Amino acid sequence: MHPLKSNAPLIVYLDVKSPYALVAVRPTLALESELGLAFDWRPLTLDIPSFLGSAEKRDGKVVQSSGRSERIWRAIRYSYHDARRYAERQGLILKGTEKIWDSSIANIAILWVMETDRSKIPDYLNAVFPPFWRRELDIEDIAVVEECLCSAGISSTGFQTFVTGRGRQIHDSLHGLFHDCGLYGVPSYVIDGQVLRGREHIPYLRWRLSGSMGDAPDIAYELPAC
Template structure:
């Protein structure tokens, strides 16, 4: 029997999803498990409020209480600590981005066999403040470098891609997904956060052993 397929939900505006990317690649490579990467667009204002800052970090607009600010500040301290450890650049964002278009780009890249290159470039450049993930032309350019012609990306994003993203989002929430990165086994077993990767690896190893006995 082949190993199970894990579903992994990500959002490009989540630094925690970025930190899970390379460990998830290693999990695929070292265990043989297939991972189906799908977008899940976080509604950050619903639980962390909103804020907009300038290049110097000064708050221009905000709708957060003191608890939410403490949580946001700790989150960035936490992700930068881990990013420094693994050699990634994560710069604090200046606003809450709408990452829906980038998620649609992920679906488009998968259709055209260009997922890995697209995924890597979007994550890396976004967190270096080098990519506007709300700009269709910028994402089409990424898709071209990833190996697609991206000629119909704009029409896909406005029609079929938007509908597919909603369907993916609805299916994720039906499974209980509420954040990213979220790993879901075929039986619906859900693990939220990259810290569960060692547990997932153990489960896969145990299942592989059971197939061989």
């Protein structure tokens, strides 16, 4: 699997632990449905401590922090504030996480659904993203992720073997190629080998995927109807 190549018209990269991925899921699913296309949904598991440092909270208070300057803390607080505004417009709850999660199992499950029951991608994303951001899921527990699969109507038979075997290999292989391919964050979209990061590119993606008729739209967030 090459990070920039797919038989699908669009590759969508997500990470369950990203607030910006949360607010991109519904608009991207809506675009897929609107155009009657099947996107290639893939995981991009962020290594947050490598560029933002790490921290752990308990009862809302920071109890451990490493590599985070006050400038980084301000940027993180703003990013949550920004994402929360768009979450609220979708009726979603976005609570700041208490630690930096290893989201790889929940992300590998995206690969599992794509291979075993592609039509259930919307169901799985809706089963894992909103509850995680309500602090209802331990996505580091494989049994919890299996429950998300089951609640979305997807068989989890063989999932544990997939997570420790081929699924992990695909996940890690992709991860090792991301930076060389210009993939650094989520949501990221790849169209004809071009990387576009951020939900604000959805109007442009609609234009491209619809045949590029007329002038290209401005880059902007679209407010959901819901």
